[in-house]
Amino acid sequence: MLNHDEALAVRPLTLAWVSQHLEVGERIIRSEALHGGITAQMRRLAIGTRDGGTRDLVLRTFVNTEHAEDWLNREAGALTQLAGSGVPAPGLVAVDPTAAHCEYPSLLMTHLAGRTVLDDEGLETRVPLLARQLVAIHALRPAERPRDYVAWTTADSVVTPKGADAAAWAAAIDVIRKPAPPYEGRFLHRDFQPGNVLFDVLSPARITGVVDWAQTSWGPADLDVAHCATNLALLHGPVWGLRFVEAYEDAGGVLAAAASERLYWLVRDGLACSEEVGLVAQPWRDAGKTDLTTRAVEQRLDAYVTALMDTLG
Structure with a gap:
């Protein structure tokens, strides 16, 4: 049985809904909060099986329901399409996007072994692995395309950090005032970054899972590459953002041919942050990267945007 605190964490209607999707004779025996999510609450549920063993499921719950239905439907669709694809994604168990059965919109999925790795140590090995995994995702050709990507910023909504290189930022903002370059559409994760990739606990040289498919979209490969590059730059320093772009191409990925077009996508994602x-840095601090204060991340973002303009502008 769940203890009192755990029963409060997983609401009664949600517990009943989860129980309906278990095998005969199975029961929920434990609940544990998972950290790292920004938009949703995540919990690992230990399920007692009929033979006396256990298996784990993951419950994703949106308490703020503004985009919940859209995101949960997209994630459910993506997980269904990814089954058997070779991409290590969770398996869909059930989804309640409108909270017809649960207290809040929820999705139940299988649990993947592994852990996120945010340390600087071993980055030389992990970056090529991340790049190869993203190339594999972009190679997917689903029977039904997800909806087209949505830009996450505009030239007028960018917030220039205090003390930033004003000339570089003004030039970067001018870049995204222009129309988006033409592109060949690809299946995008749309939030592919180290916080959503699991590595083998015993051998960090192997990816065991890619999670959080709630914003799956159709758009340019450059956009997914840009998002991961920005996150690497903020986590580990600007040079790693640029290195990821190189690693993606080394892995066989194809990006925009013109430097001006690459710059557009890279700058667009950097400015969106x-x-x-x-908000972006909080999960990293929760995971132990206490040096990544908001100010420190702003400084890295400034250095990264400046490096992009110096390199490709």
């Missing part, structure tokens, strides 16, 4: 630096 300017609006929510504190």
Whole structure:
């Protein structure tokens, strides 16, 4: 049985809904909060099986329901399409996108072994692995395309960090005032970054899972590459953002041919982070990267945007 605190964490209607999707004779025996999510609450549920063993499921719950139905439907669709694809994604068990059965919109999925790795140590090995995994995702050709990507910022909503290189930021903002370059559409994760990739606990040289498919989209490969590059730059320093772009091409990925087109996508994602630096960095601090204060991340973002303009501008 769940203890009192755990029963409060997983609401009664949600517990009943989860129980309906278990095998005969199975029961929920334990609940544990998972950290790292920004938009949803995540819990690992230990399920007692009929033979006396256990298996784990993951419950994703949106308490803030503004985008919940859209995101949960997209994630459910993506997980269904990814089954058997070779991409290590969770398996869909059930989804309640409108909270017809649960207290809040929820999705139940299988649990993947592994852990996120945010340390600087071993980065030389992990970056090529991340790049190869993203190339594999972009190679997917689903029977039904997800909806087209949505840009996460505009030139007028960018927040220039205090003390930033004003000339570089003004030039970067001018870049995204232009129309988006033409592109060949690809299946995008749309939030592919170290916080959503699991590595083997015993051998960090192997990816065991890619999670959080709630914003799956159709768009340019450059956009997914840019998002991971920005996150690597903020986590580990600007040079790692640029290295990821190289690693993606080394892994066989194809990006925009013109430097101006690459710059557009890279800058667009970097500037999007300017609006929510504190929110982006909070899960990293929760995971132990206490040096990544909002100010430190702002400084890295400034250095990264400046490096992009110096390199490709």
